Amino acid sequence: MVESGGSGRPRPDNEESAERPVTPAPPTTGPTTPPEAATGDAGGSAPSTGNRDTEAREQGSEAREKEAAEEEAPASEPVAPEAAPRETAEPGTPGERETPADRPTAGAHADLHPDRPRAHTAPPAPALGEPPAKGRPPHRAPEPRGGLLMGRPFGVPVYVAPSWFLVAALITWVFGGQLDRVLPELGAARYLVSLFFAVAFYASVLVHELAHTVAALRFKLPVRRIQLQFFGGVSEIEKEAETPGREFWLAFVGPLLSLVLAGLFYLALQPVEPGTVPGVLLAGLMISNLIVAVFNLLPGLPLDGGRMLRAVVWKITGKPMSGTVAAAWVGRALAVSVLIGLPLLTQSGALGDAAEDSVGMDTVLDALLAAILAAIIWTGAGNSLRMARLREHLPELRARNLTRRAVPVESDTPLSEALRRANDAGARALVVIDAHGEPLSLVREAAIVGVPEHRRPWVAVSGLAQELTDGMRVSAELAGEDLLDALRATPATEYLVVEETGEIYGVLSAADVERAFVKAMARPS
Numbered sequence: 101m102v103e104s105g106g107s108g109r110p111r112p113d114n115e116e117s118a119e120r121p122v123t124p125a126p127p128t129t130g131p132t133t134p135p136e137a138a139t140g141d142a143g144g145s146a147p148s149t150g151n152r153d154t155e156a157r158e159q160g161s162e163a164r165e166k167e168a169a170e171e172e173a174p175a176s177e178p179v180a181p182e183a184a185p186r187e188t189a190e191p192g193t194p195g196e197r198e199t200p201a202d203r204p205t206a207g208a209h210a211d212l213h214p215d216r217p218r219a220h221t222a223p224p225a226p227a228l229g230e231p232p233a234k235g236r237p238p239h240r241a242p243e244p245r246g247g248l249l250m251g252r253p254f255g256v257p258v259y260v261a262p263s264w265f266l267v268a269a270l271i272t273w274v275f276g277g278q279l280d281r282v283l284p285e286l287g288a289a290r291y292l293v294s295l296f297f298a299v300a301f302y303a304s305v306l307v308h309e310l311a312h313t314v315a316a317l318r319f320k321l322p323v324r325r326i327q328l329q330f331f332g333g334v335s336e337i338e339k340e341a342e343t344p345g346r347e348f349w350l351a352f353v354g355p356l357l358s359l360v361l362a363g364l365f366y367l368a369l370q371p372v373e374p375g376t377v378p379g380v381l382l383a384g385l386m387i388s389n390l391i392v393a394v395f396n397l398l399p400g401l402p403l404d405g406g407r408m409l410r411a412v413v414w415k416i417t418g419k420p421m422s423g424t425v426a427a428a429w430v431g432r433a434l435a436v437s438v439l440i441g442l443p444l445l446t447q448s449g450a451l452g453d454a455a456e457d458s459v460g461m462d463t464v465l466d467a468l469l470a471a472i473l474a475a476i477i478w479t480g481a482g483n484s485l486r487m488a489r490l491r492e493h494l495p496e497l498r499a500r501n502l503t504r505r506a507v508p509v510e511s512d513t514p515l516s517e518a519l520r521r522a523n524d525a526g527a528r529a530l531v532v533i534d535a536h537g538e539p540l541s542l543v544r545e546a547a548i549v550g551v552p553e554h555r556r557p558w559v560a561v562s563g564l565a566q567e568l569t570d571g572m573r574v575s576a577e578l579a580g581e582d583l584l585d586a587l588r589a590t591p592a593t594e595y596l597v598v599e600e601t602g603e604i605y606g607v608l609s610a611a612d613v614e615r616a617f618v619k620a621m622a623r624p625s
Contacts, residue, residue, distance in 0.1 A: 247327065256313050256323045258306065263330035271298040275384065282380055297381055301388050302328055304361050308392065309333040311357040315350045331476055332392070339581065340491060344415040344423070351407035358393035362386050400431030402480030424488035431481030439474035443467050486621070493620035494580040502613055503576065503597045503606035504528040511540065511562035515551060518543070518561050529607030531596065532565045539604060541565035542572070542594045566592070573598055576605045587613060 247261040272294040279290040286293065309326045312335040316323050324336040341347040365386035372379045396404040406427040414423035446466045506529035509518045518530050530543035547564035566572075571590025576597050578586055587595065587610060597605040 247329075253310060254313060254317060256317075256326055258326045259328070261327055261329035264302065264328050267330050268295070268298045268302070271301065279380065282375070283377065286377070293377055293381065297384055300381070300385055302333075304358070304385065304389050305333045305392065307361060308354045308358050308396075309335045311353040312337070312350065315353045319346050319350065321350075331473070340420070341411075344411040344420075347414065348408050348411035351404040351411065354404050355393040355396045358389045358396070362389040362393065365389065398434055399427070400434035400477065400481065401427045401484040402431065402477070403434075406431050406481075406484075421488055421492055424484060428481040428485045428488075431484070432478055435474040435478035435481070438477065439470050442470035442473070490621050491581075494584075496580075496620060497583055497613065497616055498579040499574055499583055499597055499608055500576045500605070502616055503608050504612070506531045506604075506607045508533045508537065508539075508604075509543075509561055510535075511565075512560050514557050515548065515559045515561055515564065516553075516556040519548070519556065529594065529609070530561060530565075531604065531607065532561055539568060539596055541567045542596060542607060544593060545609070546593065566594070568596055572596055574608060575600065583613070584617075 247259040247264070250258045250260055252258070272291055274294075275297050276291045276294040279286060279293060283290065306326070306328060309328075313323050313326060316335070316337045319341060321341065322338045324338050326333060326335050337350075341350055365382050369379065369382040369386060372382060397408075398405045399409040400406040401410065401424070409430060410420070410423035410427040412423070413426045414420045417423065443463070443466050447463070505525070505527040507518070507522045507525050507527045508531050509521065511532050511534075522528065522530060529545075531539050532541045532543060534540055541562070543561050543565045551559050551564070569590065571586075572592050572595050574583070574586050574595045574597055576599055591610075593610050595608040595610070597608045599605055
């Protein structure tokens with residue numbers, strides 16, 4: 101994503117610039133006409149007023165140029181230009197020169213707020229209208245769906261990841277081997293029973309995750325999706341609980357429901373005759389839900405027990421970050437314990453087979469399972485630490501600090517004249533206004549870059565602007581998650597930032613927000 105604007109950056113002598121003075125005709129209320137006395141920015145001599153045929157050809161060329169500019173930067177497909185920010189700069193480079201916030205305003209008419217200081221957190225950018233430094237602006241990749249959509253209970257989409265089919269086949273094979281020892285008369289049909297067990301087990305996991313989801317919705321926390329995957333499932337809750345008490349109950353309801361399911365399967369098992377297919381299935385589901393509950397109650401992130409530990413430390417210290425750090429390191433210690441302890445327990449016979457029976461391929465599978473579980477727990481603990489660090493720095497993302505200075509222009513203003521005003525004022529955004537000064541649209545940075553410099557005197561800013569919608573007006577007081585939620589609700593490349601009184605403050609670029617977001621992630625706690 102690109103920051104663009106009058107950064108005071110020197111340019112090569114042989115480079116044409118929209119900052120060079122032009123003398124176009126004053127804007128009128130009628131159709132845009134080419135300037136009668138343009139400088140070398142126009143790329144040719146001014147059209148003659150004495151030749152009607154020439155005038156008609158130039159007007160037709162103007163109309164075609166406006167259509168071409170619209171095709172090069174369609175409004176229905178916003179693009180966020182990307183330029184690598186400069187973290188450090190050598191003497192004499194643009195990184196040490198004055199920023200648009202520091203430059204004096206050329207005139208009161210050219211800036212929405214000429215006397216207002218700006219605390220831009222983003223590094224200096226090229227002048228408004230210059231192409232990005234590196235290649236073409238990338239399109240944002242669509243978010244992954246998460247697998248096969250199974251339904252939307254409580255309005256939350258439930259996806260089955262492709263890895264689930266692998267674990268379902270593994271469960272079918274392993275449980276089928278056990279059925280062959282218990283019920284040898286089933287023959288090949290035992291694999292159908294095993295497949296039913298795999299589906300029923302993951303249905304229990306789904307109930308576990310739905311418990312988290314219902315609790316989150318009860319606490320007014322949005323849930324992005326539920327995903328069933330290789331090792332169980334995950335409920336993606338987009339916000340943190342506001343209090344440690346809510347955090348504790350939000351984590352505890354999952355294992356609680358698994359314990360309840362284990363109890364229900366135990367009660368259903370009582371009237372069933374042992375050694376039958378229903379008896380084996382109910383016993384297997386009872387034991388598996390009990391294992392899920394106990395495993396998730398282990399006190400380490402990313403498990404539910406880790407979130408419960410986090411809530412307890414949060415309550416004692418009053419700092420959610422302290423709880424996250426404690427629970428994450430306990431989670432890492434738990435990962436090491438699983439990696440070493442699970443194969444030892446299997447070899448000792450504490451988990452079933454005697455030591456002399458647990459050799460060969462079974463030993464390798466046990467070690468592999470322990471390694472996968474340990475890796476999942478270790479990685480989840482690290483991700484929890486990173487997310488906590490991000491949330492700690494999120495309040496630093498403030499719309500007021502990231503807003504670009506903007507200049508108001510009429511809809512029929514030539515692009516070259518609008519860029520001259522913006523660069524003279526040290527601004528990096530253009531707001532199209534009506535005759536009464538009310539904002540109508542925002543000129544898209546990607547559209548400006550798509551117009552060649554020699555054609556800019558013949559292109560009106562209205563042809564490069566995106567009409568303002570309610571979602572594209574954001575308050576200058578927004579910060580942190582509230583700011584990200586507002587931008588996520590209405591995806592766009594630029595937003596109009598307004599004061600609480602309705603006064604225009606400037607233009608917020610999604611590029612600047614994303615750049616500040618990445619810097620917040622990289623900053624240590």
